C-alpha cells in the first residue's frame with residue numbers, strides 16, 4: 477500500500493512547488509509529483525518558469541542587453557571597450573547553469589521543508605487518489621485528503637507554421653539557438669515574442685515580428701504601448717501589425733512565410749522562425765474520466781476565486797486555470813490554496829497582479845489602464861512623468877520612457893500604475909503595494925522617495941495627478 481498524504485500536488489512549477497512547500501510549512505504531510513525530464517535525462521523541478529520560461533529568457537535578455545551596452549552605449553559614458561563580440565554558446569551555457577542551479581535548488585527546498593518528491597506522471601484518479609506512472613510505466617496509487625493540480629501550460633501551435641526542429645521553433649526552441657540567425661521571423665508581438673525578438677535583435681539578427689492584430693500591446697496603457705512601439709522600432713525590431721500568417725514552407729535551410737496584410741498577400745524568407753502565439757493549459761489526461769472536475773473546451777480547469785474545482789478537496793492553480801499566465805500569479809494561488817487546505821482563511825487580489833515585459837526599456841503595469849477605466853465608465857485623473865526629466869535616468873543613460881498613474885477622479889484612489897523605463901519591473905512593486913493597500917495618488921505624492929532614483933518618476937507622476945509635479949512644467953488642468 478502506497479503512502480497516504482494530507483496533500484498531493486501534481487506539477488512542480490512555480491504554482492505547484494510553492495503550494496507544496498507552503499502546505500508542508502503548515503504542518504501537512506505533502507507530496508509533489510513531477511514528470512519533467514531535464515537535459516541530463518532526470519526529473520527536474522521548476523516547471524516552465526525555471527526550465528524554459530522566465531529564468532532562461534531573462535538570462536539571455538540580460539546578457540544580450542549588456543552586449544548592446546558594451547558595443548553601443550559605453551562610448552557615451554567615455555568607456556572605450558574596443559572590439560566587443562558575443563560568444564553565443566557561452567551565453568547559452570551560462571543560461572543552462574543558472575537553470576540547473578535553480579531547479580536543483582527546488583529539490584533542496586523540498587527536502588528542507590519535508591515535501592516528498594514523487595517522480596512520474598500524476599493523474600487524479602478520484603477525489604482522494606492520485607495515480608503516478610513512473611518512467612518505466614509502473615503505476616502506483618497514492619491516497620490524499622486534498623489534491624492540487626498545477627499542471628501548467630504548453631505553447632500553442634498553429635497550422636500555417638508547423639514546428640520543424642531547429643528551424644521553425646516555439647519559445648523553448650528559441651532559447652536554444654547556438655548561433656545568431658541572420659534573418660529571424662517572430663510570429664506574435666506578445667510578451668514572449670517581443671522578449672525573444674529583442675534577444676536576437678540585440679545580437680545582430682534582422683528581426684521581423686508578424687502580428688495579426690492591428691493594435692500593438694492592447695492590454696497595455698495606450699501611451700505606454702505607443703512609446704514602447706516607438707522605442708523597439710528604433711532598436712531595429714520590424715513589427716508588422718495586421719499581418720496574418722497564412723502559411724509557411726521550409727526550403728532547405730530557410731523558411732518562407734506567407735502572410736496577408738492591408739496590401740494583400742506577402743512573403744518573407746527567414747533563417748529561423750519563432751512561433752509565439754500564446755500558451756494553452758496542459759491538462760489532457762491529468763484528470764481521469766468520471767472524477768467530475770469540470771474543464772472548458774480549451775482545457776482550462778474551472779475554479780472559483782479560491783481555486784476550488786467542481787469536486788470538493790480538489791484544487792487547481794496557475795496556468796491551467798483562468799487568469800494571467802504568470803509565474804507569480806501561480807505562486808500566489810499556490811500559497812492561498814495551501815493555506816485554505818490547512819484550515820486558514822485566504823484570498824487573492826486578482827486586481828493587483830503586476831505584469832512585466834523584459835525588453836529594454838522594461839514595460840511594467842498593474843491595475844487599470846486609462847482605456848479600461850473609460851470603458852468601465854470611471855472618470856479618471858492621470859499623472860505622467862517622463863524619465864527624460866529624471867536626474868537618475870540621465871546619470872544612468874536611460875532617459876527613455878515614462879511613469880503614468882491613473883487615479884479615480886472622484887476618490888483619488890490609485891487604479892493603475894504604468895511604466896516604461898529602465899528597471900520598470902522593479903519599480904512596479906510600489907504600484908502593486910499602492911493598489912493592495914487602496915492608497916490614493918496623494919498618499920504616493922506625500923511619500924518620501926530616495927534621491928536620486930528611477931522611482932522618483934512614480935512620485936512625480938503621483939504629484940502630477942493634481943498638476944503639482946516639481947521637476948517638469950505641469951499641464952494646465954481643465955477647470
Ligand SMILES: Cc1cc2nc3c(=O)[nH]c(=O)nc-3n(C[C@H](O)[C@H](O)[C@H](O)COP(=O)(O)OP(=O)(O)OC[C@H]3O[C@@H](n4cnc5c(N)ncnc54)[C@H](O)[C@@H]3O)c2cc1C
Pocket residue numbers: 486487488489490491492509510511512521522523524525526528529530531533596597598599626627628629647648668758761762793794795796801802803804805806834
Ligand atoms: C519564454 C517564457 C518566458 C516567460 N517569462 C515569464 C516572466 O518573465 N514572468 C512570469 O511571471 N511568467 C513568465 N512566463 C510564464 C510562466 O513560465 C508560467 O506562467 C508559469 O511557469 C506557470 O506556472 P505553473 O506552475 O502554473 O505551470 P508550469 O510552470 O508550466 O509547471 C507545470 C509543471 O507541471 C508538470 N506536470 C504537468 N502535468 C503533469 C502530470 N500529469 N504529472 C506530473 N507533472 C506534471 C510539468 O512538467 C511542469 O513541470 C514565461 C513563459 C515562457 C514560455
